Amino acid sequence: MKKLIIIFAVFASFLANAQQGIIEPVTWNSKVQKISDTEYNIILTGSIDEEWHVFSQFTNEDGSLPSVLTFKNSEGNYELVDNAKEGETVKAFNDIFEVEETYFLNKAQFTQRISLLSEGVKQVNVHLEYQVCKDVCINKEENFIINLDGTKAELTNVVLDE
Numbered sequence: 115m116k117k118l119i120i121i122f123a124v125f126a127s128f129l130a131n132a133q134q135g136i137i138e139p140v141t142w143n144s145k146v147q148k149i150s151d152t153e154y155n156i157i158l159t160g161s162i163d164e165e166w167h168v169f170s171q172f173t174n175e176d177g178s179l180p181s182v183l184t185f186k187n188s189e190g191n192y193e194l195v196d197n198a199k200e201g202e203t204v205k206a207f208n209d210i211f212e213v214e215e216t217y218f219l220n221k222a223q224f225t226q227r228i229s230l231l232s233e234g235v236k237q238v239n240v241h242l243e244y245q246v247c248k249d250v251c252i253n254k255e256e257n258f259i260i261n262l263d264g265t266k267a268e269l270t271n272v273v274l275d276e
Contacts, residue, residue, distance in 0.1 A: 139166040139246050140160040140161065140166070140246055140254065141161045142161075142242075142256050143159050143160075143161075144260050145159075146262055148264070152229055153229050154227070154228050154238075154262055155227050156225070156240065157223065158183075158222075158223070158240065158242060159222070160218070160222035160223070162218060162246070166246055166247065166248045167218060167247055168218045168222045168246050169215065169216070169217045169218075169244065169247075170200055170216040171183070171197075171200065172216055174211075174215055174216070177208050177211040178211070178215055179251075181242065183240060183242055185226070186240070187239045188228075190232060191231060191235045192231055193228065193231060194226060194227070195226075196227065198226040199226075200222075201223030201224075201225075202218070202221075204217060204218075204219055235262060237260060237261055238259075238260045238262065239257070240258040240260065241257055241258075242256045242257075244256075
């Protein structure tokens with residue numbers, strides 16, 4: 115039964131996208147905060163349209179899809195310090211999945227501290243996968259190229275190198 119509900123939700127989401135064009139209920143920005151010569155906070159902030167919500171990285175695994183951050187160019191360049199921290203979330207019971215889920219309303223924020231392993235690192239590439247829901251759920255992806263020197267971070271639709 116749960117699989118049937120998921121298939122129906124995906125199909126309804128597809129129909130909604132086809133009928134309404136591209137739906138963009140979240141607008142993302144990124145910035146970098148220098149902590150020391152070798153440590154930085156990478157901050158991703160999403161402004162969420164009214165009545166929509168984005169799921170946390172830490173939502174119940176038996177519910178909707180969690181947000182996933184993937185740091186693409188880390189090997190040999192930098193390491194992640196602890197897990198990404200999140201801004202304010204809410205918890206609510208989901209009648210369909212019968213679990214408590216954790217999500218963002220109005221604003222989603224992820225902060226990941228990194229520690230440089232190489233002096234030559236100039237950029238951090240982050241891939242974000244998330245699910246945003248209202249009456250339907252939409253699976254979305256964003257790619258961020260974040261310049262560590264503080265210049266304008268860019269949101270792109272290109273595939274980031276591993």
